[in-house]
Amino acid sequence: MDFDLTAEQQKRFDDLRDALISASPEPDGSGAPYDRDRWQEVARLGLTGLCLPTEYGGGGLDTLDTALGLEAFGEGYADTGLVFAVSAHLLACAVPIRDFAGDDVRAELLPGLASGALIAANAMTEDEAGSDLRTPSVTARRDGDHYVLHGEKSFASNAPAADVIVTYAVTDPGAGFLGLSGFAVPRNLPGIHVSEPFTKMGLSSCPAGRVRFDGCAVPARYLLGREGQGTAVFTHSMQWERTCLFAGYLGMMNRQLARCAEQARERRQFSKPIGSFQAVSHRIAGMKQRLEAARLLLYRAAWLLARDRPDTTAIALAKLAVSEAAVANSLDAIQVFGGSGYLAGTGVERNLRDAVPSTLFSGTSEIQRNLVAQSLGL
Structure with missing residues (x-):
């Protein structure tokens, strides 16, 4: 076993940490969410696209190098709330789009997610489906070339600021785990309602809120993977998030x-x-x-x-x-x-x-x- 970082890995880590130390403001204690200027400041260092493909403007890094980049972020930047927000955007949202979206949706969304021009939120948790993800209440009914979403997610980090919401809904109520599907939903679609940011104990600069879908018609091309593949999509994104975030x-x-x-x-x-x-x-x-x-x-x-x-x-x-x-x-x-x-x-x-x-x-x-x-x- 070789426990040394390569010279390239060490230089990338040191350069990123040092740049972040220079850029990092000490949080003022107000609990105010980040703004687009702060988001763009760290996005310019490549943090919003570490593991996204280079052809879309990302860094093309694997999980270990992505983890090293986020470790440098956490060490160099005083506001852990923004570190968390960027990590959630990248790992719980951009990664499943990278690996499961169709080519047209990847081309539409990944450049903006990598550059930080778009902010993504992951909406999975519900009041009665937190740790138990077998019985989510949000449904997605196929209607021609759209899926119509109904229901409410109870806690979605980045949602009040998001341009894209990665969410999961039941498409076949009788199929158990095989009845869940994932979607990358543009925030500007009619029928999406996001609450005001919660007041939280910690990570206060990362806004989080409830997301309600009231007959939101999502074009079928925004389906992640195949219908019924949502559990696999979510599990894959959690492998990345639990490891790298x-x-x-x-x-x-x-x-x-x-x-x-x-x-x-x-x-x-x-x-x-x-x-x-x-x-x-x-x-x-x-x-x-x-x-x-x-x-x-x-x-x-x-x-x-x-x-x-x-x-x-x-x-x-x-x-x-x-x-x-x-x-x-x-x-x-x-x-x-x-x-x-x-x-x-x-x-x-x-x-x-x-x-x-x-x-x-x-x-x-x-x-x-x-x-x-x-x-x-x-």
Whole structure:
């Protein structure tokens, strides 16, 4: 096993991280969603199209290199909400369009998705279909050369800002998993209603809202794959998202760890740097251990997926390790910074608020443990 990055990979990572550090504004704490100018700023660095085909303006990267790009994003950019928003746009939306849309739809949508001219949202979750995706209520009825969509999705990141909504609806109620179909729906079609952005605990700069379809007639060419293939399309997109999106949290934790080590070296109590106290130094060592273990699991899952060997257990272990390390490390960071870490505006408490949702989206920690247990015959 060779654990070294190639010279090309390391240079791409360093150049991207450094460019992002220069571009990254410290979030103002207002919780305001990103605007198009901020989106375009990171899009110009290639982040909105990392793994999209080069012929459409993308970077043409595989899963491991995409993960490395998003890790650099998370390390170099202070606003984890925008890191998440771009990652969701790319992995849960652009990837299924890349791999399942017809040639005409790919030509129509992928250039804009790669350049950042278009923003995409993934609308899968419903009030009664979150972790249990067997019984979604949104339906799509074939009517000539259109599908007519009815129903409501309860939580869609990027939806209030989106130009394209990737969604899933039941086309054959009696077919179970084979009755679900995926669609790439232009936001400007009549019959689409998106709520105002939710007020959330974390990732506040990424707007999320409800999406309602009231007899929305979607041209059949926007079907992803074949009718009834929606479960396979969604599973494929989740393999990419659960593997690559969480690399952004690796970057966040790396930046967080550096800040904690600096704080431990510089802050003094009882006439000593606080890092000289074992209670502090061991806490930071534990943060390092969680980060490095999670990184190895994520790189392994990405490496397997890049070789067309998707491993559900490896992906679940990586997602679980990264998300739970992000929460634990963020709690530890608040302890290292003490009272100042509890205050808004330092970024320390914001890391914790941004880390908590990572245990919920893309499949909860409990779902990931279910997948691991199933692999053990339980």
